[in-house]
Amino acid sequence: MIPEIRGEGGIPLVRPRFPFREFAILIAASVFFVNFAFAQALRGTLIHEETIRVSPSADTPKLGEAERGHELIIIDSSRDWTHVEAVLADPQREADQDDEDNQGKTITGWVQSKGVVSMNTPNGDKVIFGEALSSEDEASRRRGRRDAANDAMRLYYRVYDLFPNSPLAAEGLYRAADIRWQVERADIMTRPSARERDAYMRGQMNEEWMKLVMKKYSGTKWSDLAAFRLIENKLCGDWQSASKCPEKEAEIYEKYAKEHDQSPAAPEALYDAAWRQSALIEIYKSEANQKKSETAKSRATEIAQKIVNQYAQSQWAIRAATLLYYIQQGIITYGNSND
Secondary structure (H helix, E strand, C coil): CCCCEECHHHCEEECCCCCHHHHHHHHHHHHHHHHHHHHHCCEEEECCCEEEECCCCCCCCEEEEECCCCEEEEEEECCCEEEEEEEECCCCCCCCCCCHHHCCEEEEEEEEHHHEEECCCCCHHHHHHHHHHHHHHHHHCCCCCCCHHHHHHHHHHHHHHHCCCCCCHHHHHHHHHHHHHHHHHHHHCCCHHHHCCCHHHCCCCCCHHHHHHHHHCCCCHHHHHHHHHHHHHHCCCCCCCCCHHHHHHHHHHHHHHHHCCCCCCHHHHHHHHHHHHHHHHHHHHHCCCHHHHHHHHHHHHHHHHHHHHHCCCCHHHHHHHHHHHHHHHCCCCCCCCCC
16 A cells, blocks of 8 residues: 655645555455355256245245255254245346346245255255256146246256256256247247248247257257257258258258267258258259259158168158159159149
C-alpha cells in the first residue's frame, strides 16, 4: 500500500494508488477456493420427488419441490433429513454449464433422506440407473406419469455426472442425450418448416450432448450410436420427388457404415442407404435418366445383399430381403403406383 503524502494542514498532496494487483490476486484466490470447495462437495440426487422444507420437519413451510434427477449439493444429513442446495435446472439444457442463464434456480432447505442417493451411496449408480429405466418405461405408457421422460433424462445424466467411473456412465450419458434428442425432434417435426426440402431450412436438434458422448467415450458403441443420431440433422424434409436429397442421404449412410462398421447401427445405416437407392430407381426415371436408374437399381441390390450376408441375425437382414424382392419384382418403394 502506497502511503498518503500530506502537506501543510494535513491536505493530501498525492492520492494513494489502489493496490489493483493485490486485489486481483485476492479475488482469484477466492474464486479458486470457492470452485475447489464446490468440486469437493458431496453431491447427490433424488430417486423420487421430494418437498424442500425450511427446517427438518414435515410440519414446517415448503420452499419448493425437487423432482427425480435434480442435482443436490449435500450440506448436512441425519438419518431422516438431509440439508441440501437443490439445483432446479432445465433438464433440456442442464449440461450447458458455461451459460449462466441455463443454471436454473437453487433452493436451500431440507428434504427427507429416504429419497436421496449420494456419490457415497453403495451401488448408487445402479440405483439411479434403475429408476431412470422405470421412468423411461413410464414415459412410454399412454397414461404414464407426467414429465416421466424429463425425469428419465435427468436420472440417466446424473449417473454419468455423479459416477463418471461407473460401467453405466457411458450408457447413462447416451440415454440422456437420446431422450433429449427425441423430445426435441418430436417438437421440430410438428412445425411447418419440417417439410422444407433442405435440412438447414428447418429446426435442428441440439447436438451438444451427442457430441459429448463421442468425446468422452470415443471408440465405444455409445459413441457410434451418437454419431448415427447426428445424421438426422442432415436429412431433408420433403424430397419433392427430386434426386438431390436421396443421393446425398444414401452417401451419408454408406459413409457412416464404412467408418463405424462395428456399430450396432451399421446394418440400419446400410438399409437406409439401400432404400434410398431403391427410391432413386423411379426418381431417375421421372427425370428421364434411365442410365442412372439402372445404376441405382444395381447399387440398391448390392447394398441390400450385403446386409443379408453380413448381418444375417439382424432384423435389418429380414427387411433387406424384402427390399430385394421389391427391387427384383419392379415394385416401387417411393411415390405412388397405379399398377
